[in-house]
Amino acid sequence: MRSITLASRFAATAAAVLFVWNSGVQAQEPIKLGFAGALSGPASFVGVEIKRGAEIAVDEINAKGGVKGHKLVLISRDDEHNPVKTVAAYRELVERDNVVGIVGATNSASMLAVAPIVNDTLKVPVICPATDATEITENDAKKQGRDNYLFRVGMYGTGQANFMVDTMVKKFGHNKVGLLTWTAGWGVTGRGELQRRLKEDGLTAVADETFDTNDTDVTAQIIKLKDAGAQSILNYGLVRENTFVVKTKEKLDNRTPYVSAWGIAGPAFWKAAGDSAEGVLTSTTVTIDGPQSPERMAFIDAYRKRYNENMSAAVFAVGAYDAVYLFKTAMERGGLEPGEIRTALENISEFPGLVKHFTRQVFTRDRHNAVTEEDMIMARWTNGKLLEIKFDSKGPYVDIDATTKKYIDKATMKLL
Numbered sequence: 485m486r487s488i489t490l491a492s493r494f495a496a497t498a499a500a501v502l503f504v505w506n507s508g509v510q511a512q513e514p515i516k517l518g519f520a521g522a523l524s525g526p527a528s529f530v531g532v533e534i535k536r537g538a539e540i541a542v543d544e545i546n547a548k549g550g551v552k553g554h555k556l557v558l559i560s561r562d563d564e565h566n567p568v569k570t571v572a573a574y575r576e577l578v579e580r581d582n583v584v585g586i587v588g589a590t591n592s593a594s595m596l597a598v599a600p601i602v603n604d605t606l607k608v609p610v611i612c613p614a615t616d617a618t619e620i621t622e623n624d625a626k627k628q629g630r631d632n633y634l635f636r637v638g639m640y641g642t643g644q645a646n647f648m649v650d651t652m653v654k655k656f657g658h659n660k661v662g663l664l665t666w667t668a669g670w671g672v673t674g675r676g677e678l679q680r681r682l683k684e685d686g687l688t689a690v691a692d693e694t695f696d697t698n699d700t701d702v703t704a705q706i707i708k709l710k711d712a713g714a715q716s717i718l719n720y721g722l723v724r725e726n727t728f729v730v731k732t733k734e735k736l737d738n739r740t741p742y743v744s745a746w747g748i749a750g751p752a753f754w755k756a757a758g759d760s761a762e763g764v765l766t767s768t769t770v771t772i773d774g775p776q777s778p779e780r781m782a783f784i785d786a787y788r789k790r791y792n793e794n795m796s797a798a799v800f801a802v803g804a805y806d807a808v809y810l811f812k813t814a815m816e817r818g819g820l821e822p823g824e825i826r827t828a829l830e831n832i833s834e835f836p837g838l839v840k841h842f843t844r845q846v847f848t849r850d851r852h853n854a855v856t857e858e859d860m861i862m863a864r865w866t867n868g869k870l871l872e873i874k875f876d877s878k879g880p881y882v883d884i885d886a887t888t889k890k891y892i893d894k895a896t897m898k899l900l
């Protein structure tokens with residue numbers, strides 16, 4: 485009997501030692517975050533910027549001791565902008581690499597493909613800095629009152645369309661709005677959202693034109709929009725497509741104000757379009773041109789120092805940077821398990837982000853879009869810089885620098 489008791493005590497002691505030893509090892513293990521997006525191909529400028537923004541945040545956090553004694557590690561996968569490969573990469577990141585959070589992909593189709601898998605199987609929180617399809621966060625889990633693991637710090641489709649239409653109609657007084665949208669996925673959803681908001685504002689597009697991916701000249705569409713009397717043209721498209729549009733407008737000497745969704749909210753557009761982009765407006769969440777806060781300037785300087793070049797799509801790099809810090813905040817206030825992180829994300833009451841210093845709750849259980857319509861900005865391409873349009877009693881203006889303010893003509897979008 486005594487030998488059994490001693491044996492039992494020995495086993496218990498050994499188990500306790502093993503538990504402590506394992507806990508010590510776990511305490512030293514890094515916390516893994518994942519990213520899967522386009523790191524090659526024509527959309528790679530989006531994926532590269534997301535990866536770089538996240539890397540800067542990870543390095544800063546690690547330099548200050550990490551999170552609860554753990555270093556952060558970012559594991560990246562190239563999905564080539566392909567939803568099928570995105571799904572495979574997400575499974576690999578969660579099931580093999582054991583990430584506890586993921587920075588979202590580079591296209592809405594990919595996020596829509598993985599959303600049900602994330603919510604139903606993987607159950608790991610995802611924060612999207614780039615993809616704007618409304619259904620990514622307004623998914624089945626949300627509609628059914630279940631735990632929703634999809635969050636966003638960038639634009640979302642319904643809100644962006646509302647913002648674009650309302651800005652031109654209500655702030656600039658353009659009641660004759662024309663549409664010129666891309667026939668690919670994002671353009672199709674964007675067109676529908678713009679049509680919806682115009683109808684809600686009691687309007688119909690005076691002309692509703694589209695262009696294909698292979699169209700390098702949109703002369704016919706621009707002429708139809710002009711003949712219809714469009715006071716402004718609202719667009720959904722990316723850098724390549726918009727470059728062809730603005731070059732066609734320049735060739736035709738067409739001065740109709742042109743407003744695009746945030747696909748052109750980065751230096752890649754000016755680099756491609758050059759002076760043809762002058763005066764083009766775009767809705768976005770952030771711009772790094774013009775006067776900036778010290779916090780944003782520190783990020784801009786860190787980016788240039790690390791990568792020896794300027795950002796090509798700053799909005800995505802900044803969004804990814806904030807996404808990592810949101811994960812950090814959630815882990816510090818909650819726990820290190822995916823479910824605990826998800827719950828904590830819904831309860832961050834204030835967050836000093838670079839996209840915005842949120843002085844209200846960033847996310848709630850019913851709202852997983854950090855940026856609302858009130859947080860979105862309209863910006864103007866001005867001499868190679870994307871400058872935020874602000875309003876005062878005299879009207880819309882941009883800050884050329886810290887001391888120079890230029891007002892904008894509401895009818896033409898020209899600087900006064």
